Amino acid sequence: xDLLNALVVLMNFVIVPATAYGAQLALGALGVxxxxxxxxxxxxxxxDTMAFGAMVTILVTWGLQGAGxxxxxxxxxxxALPVGIAAxxxxxxxxDRVVYRFYRRQKAKPVIYVIASLGVMFIMNGIVRFIIGVxxxxxxxxxxxxxxxxxxxxxxxxxxxxxxxxxxxxxxVVALIAVALxxxxxxxxxxxxxxxAFSDNEDLALLSGINPERVVLxxxxxxxALATTAGVLYGLDKSFKPFxxxxxxxxxxxxxxxxxxxxxxxxxxxxxxxxxxxxxVTYAFRKVVEYIGPEGWEPDGLLQLLxxxxxxxxxxxxxxxxxxxxxxGIMKGKSV
Amino acid sequence: MTKSLDTRAVMLFALVAVLFIGTGxxxxxxxxLTILNMGLISAIMALGVNMQWGYAxxxxxxxxxxxxxxxxxxxxxxxxxxxxxxxxxxxxxLLGLVLGAATVVGAILVWTRMPAGWLRAxxxxxxxxxxxxxxxxxxxxGVAAVESINPASTxxxxxxxxxxxxxxxxxxxxxxxxxxxxxxxxxxLRSDYLAIATLGIAEIIIxxxxxxxxxxxxxxxxxxxxxxxxxxxxxxxxEAFLGFVxxxxxxxxTASSVTVKLAYAGLFLVVLLALIWxxxxxxxxxxxxxxxxxxxxxxxASAMGKNVKARHLQIFILGSxxxxxxxxxxxxxxSQMVPxxxxxxxxxxxxxxxxxxxxxxxxxxxxxxxxxxxxxWIQVEPLGALLxxxxxxxxxxxxxxxDHLLDAVAHMRLLTMGMIxxxxxxxxxxxxxxxx
Numbered sequence: 001x002d003l004l005n006a007l008v009v010l011m012n013f014v015i016v017p018a019t020a021y022g023a024q025l026a027l028g029a030l031g032v033x034x035x036x037x038x039x040x041x042x043x044x045x046x047x048d049t050m051a052f053g054a055m056v057t058i059l060v061t062w063g064l065q066g067a068g069x070x071x072x073x074x075x076x077x078x079x080a081l082p083v084g085i086a087a088x089x090x091x092x093x094x095x096d097r098v099v100y101r102f103y104r105r106q107k108a109k110p111v112i113y114v115i116a117s118l119g120v121m122f123i124m125n126g127i128v129r130f131i132i133g134v135x136x137x138x139x140x141x142x143x144x145x146x147x148x149x150x151x152x153x154x155x156x157x158x159x160x161x162x163x164x165x166x167x168x169x170x171x172x173v174v175a176l177i178a179v180a181l182x183x184x185x186x187x188x189x190x191x192x193x194x195x196x197a198f199s200d201n202e203d204l205a206l207l208s209g210i211n212p213e214r215v216v217l218x219x220x221x222x223x224x225a226l227a228t229t230a231g232v233l234y235g236l237d238k239s240f241k242p243f244x245x246x247x248x249x250x251x252x253x254x255x256x257x258x259x260x261x262x263x264x265x266x267x268x269x270x271x272x273x274x275x276x277x278x279x280x281v282t283y284a285f286r287k288v289v290e291y292i293g294p295e296g297w298e299p300d301g302l303l304q305l306l307x308x309x310x311x312x313x314x315x316x317x318x319x320x321x322x323x324x325x326x327x328x329g330i331m332k333g334k335s336v
Numbered sequence: 337m338t339k340s341l342d343t344r345a346v347m348l349f350a351l352v353a354v355l356f357i358g359t360g361x362x363x364x365x366x367x368x369l370t371i372l373n374m375g376l377i378s379a380i381m382a383l384g385v386n387m388q389w390g391y392a393x394x395x396x397x398x399x400x401x402x403x404x405x406x407x408x409x410x411x412x413x414x415x416x417x418x419x420x421x422x423x424x425x426x427x428x429x430l431l432g433l434v435l436g437a438a439t440v441v442g443a444i445l446v447w448t449r450m451p452a453g454w455l456r457a458x459x460x461x462x463x464x465x466x467x468x469x470x471x472x473x474x475x476x477x478g479v480a481a482v483e484s485i486n487p488a489s490t491x492x493x494x495x496x497x498x499x500x501x502x503x504x505x506x507x508x509x510x511x512x513x514x515x516x517x518x519x520x521x522x523x524x525l526r527s528d529y530l531a532i533a534t535l536g537i538a539e540i541i542i543x544x545x546x547x548x549x550x551x552x553x554x555x556x557x558x559x560x561x562x563x564x565x566x567x568x569x570x571x572x573x574x575e576a577f578l579g580f581v582x583x584x585x586x587x588x589x590t591a592s593s594v595t596v597k598l599a600y601a602g603l604f605l606v607v608l609l610a611l612i613w614x615x616x617x618x619x620x621x622x623x624x625x626x627x628x629x630x631x632x633x634x635x636x637a638s639a640m641g642k643n644v645k646a647r648h649l650q651i652f653i654l655g656s657x658x659x660x661x662x663x664x665x666x667x668x669x670x671s672q673m674v675p676x677x678x679x680x681x682x683x684x685x686x687x688x689x690x691x692x693x694x695x696x697x698x699x700x701x702x703x704x705x706x707x708x709x710x711x712x713w714i715q716v717e718p719l720g721a722l723l724x725x726x727x728x729x730x731x732x733x734x735x736x737x738x739d740h741l742l743d744a745v746a747h748m749r750l751l752t753m754g755m756i757x758x759x760x761x762x763x764x765x766x767x768x769x770x771x772x
């Protein structure tokens with residue numbers, strides 16, 4: 001019984017939240033890794049792209065809620081998500097036309113793109129703050145829990161409860177669908193194959209008649225879909241605040257690099273590695289040990305390796321270790 | 337040293353001077369001096385970043401962290417030590433830190449000295465995990481003891497009680513140490529990796545400053561740091577000063593505040609001029625030419641026998657040290673350390689705008705960018721407010737849109753800076769004063 005209780009505590013505070021967070025990071029890292037694979041630069045505006053997509057979705061959600069349209073037990077934001085994706089797609093393609101295309105024609109060095117992406121980050125950040133402000137916004141509605149801690153206790157008769165929030169379930173389901181669609185697209189369709197060819201060997205792809213502008217366009221649209229989905233899911237699960245989206249940049253980059261930049265499977269793996277380590281390193285394991293350990297052996301401290309304020313240090317530490325030992329990432333990304 | 341200053345550059349500097357003097361006439365001389373003082377510090381930060389980017393092409397987005405380390409140095413050097421806290425647990429905290437460092441060194445030794453194999457991995461993990469728990473046991477108890485001493489006013493170890501001017505070089509040394517760790521791991525890999533590693537270390541430095549109360553009181557802030565210049569109140573009660581002001585026919589309160597600001601400006605100007613002189617010397621020396629050769633073509637430079645990685649590490653540390661120096665100066669100017677005010681957009685990305693706009697690779701350009709962009713950063717807000725008032729003038733007073741637009745003025749800065757960066761990068765990528 002104690003073992004079961006310990007397991008439930010672990011599920012409730014570590015495994016379920018980390019899975020949801022990992023799915024959000026994986027979606028974000030997929031966007032970064034796609035841009036890296038096709039356009040060959042690290043996009044610093046990615047966090048703010050997520051914030052922009054989430055913002056549009058929130059505004060549409062509020063509109064729908066105001067009009068009395070809801071999805072019943074599911075959050076209305078899911079209904080608004082396609083609009084958010086479309087708006088973000090327009091923004092990203094527009095940005096590419098106005099900013100990045102010029103440097104592509106010039107064949108500029110990657111670091112110039114990165115600086116340009118800093119400028120884009122400033123502007124997107126400004127737009128988001130201009131429209132929605134800097135404060136926390138909550139936009140989730142519908143059923144809050146699939147299983148609340150109380151119901152779980154009543155059903156199982158255990159001392160500990162396991163809460164499974166709707167936002168967590170939706171995150172996992174939506175992320176699964178998005179990833180499945182992405183891989184189907186990359187592996188099965190003609191456009192997806194041309195994207196992979198372009199990423200592997202640009203010159204060869206050009207020789208075989210692949211239109212680079214089309215590949216780039218499709219990439220930005222995919223990135224818009226991934227970033228908006230990641231942003232909305234993160235916002236549903238926690239809350240929407242422009243600055244936290246900027247700060248997500250670090251774990252997302254860490255995930256993409258740990259998995260291997262340019263490698264989509266690696267991005268997913270990296271997302272979960274970062275999420276699980278971040279949450280388990282900053283979780284206080286006292287309760288778990290209390291259940292498992294022998295009687296009268298209760299620990300004095302919280303058994304927390306690092307305080308939650310240092311969660312960035314975890315992704316950073318993993319990043320450093322990977323850079324030192326295996327700079328191409330776990331799943332062999334692009335060249336060092 | 338004047339070789340890099342042609343007519344165009346002189347004109348541009350004159351233009352910036354006109355902007356500052358104009359601010360003096362339109363707003364007040366006090367405002368001008370406030371902007372000027374931060375402008376001087378910004379110029380020094382821009383010089384540091386220009387060393388890394390302009391000379392060597394290194395992309396550092398962790399400037400905020402190095403600046404904050406400089407601020408920490410100001411606290412650690414200048415504040416009086418808290419005797420009770422030292423007696424309660426100061427030694428234990430230090431011992432904990434030494435144990436922590438010993439653990440890391442031990443793990444590295446195991447990794448480098450032992451033959452590869454599972455035994456090595458297991459041993460290293462044992463050292464790391466065991467060391468971590470010993471470190472936490474010693475360190476946490478010490479921290480708890482220190483933080484319990486009078487938490488409302490101290491609750492930290494205090495500093496060394498030395499003159500704050502000494503903190504400036506110390507800030508540079510602290511930043512250089514952090515840069516060494518980052519450079520050792522991330523240099524030699526893709527340029528993007530250095531960017532991400534510096535972004536990370538900056539966030540971590542800020543997190544440490546916010547949470548380690550024993551170090552610099554965390555978010556409780558350290559205020560009223562000692563000053564290198566006289567206090568306004570003392571000036572107002574000094575006979576000599578009052579006599580001088582009376583002879584000028586000025587208001588003593590305004591005059592004292594202007595005098596203090598001028599004194600700061602003088603100190604900062606000395607540092608800035610010394611740094612410009614040194615960096616011009618360095619840039620025009622064989623060393624500077626080697627740096628630019630490495631930047632322009634790493635492969636051929638290394639074929640000529642230049643150690644690219646070591647030179648990159650060197651310039652990365654130097655540039656970061658200059659940023660740390662500027663950070664210590666800034667905390668001295670504010671005479672307080674507020675970790676919550678370190679925002680990456682303000683301290684990292686704004687400095688980048690300064691360097692790109694001013695002219696990367698040119699020291700004078702970076703300095704010009706520092707002054708110009710800082711002036712804009714301050715003035716965009718009142719200008720934006722004026723613009724918004726113009727736009728909203730025709731709207732009904734209680735309209736939702738009007739309120740929203742007026743509230744949003746504060747965010748005009750980000751938009752403007754982003755626009756400036758993109759426009760300069762596109763249409764004048766070499767900046768206002770290009771590299772020769």
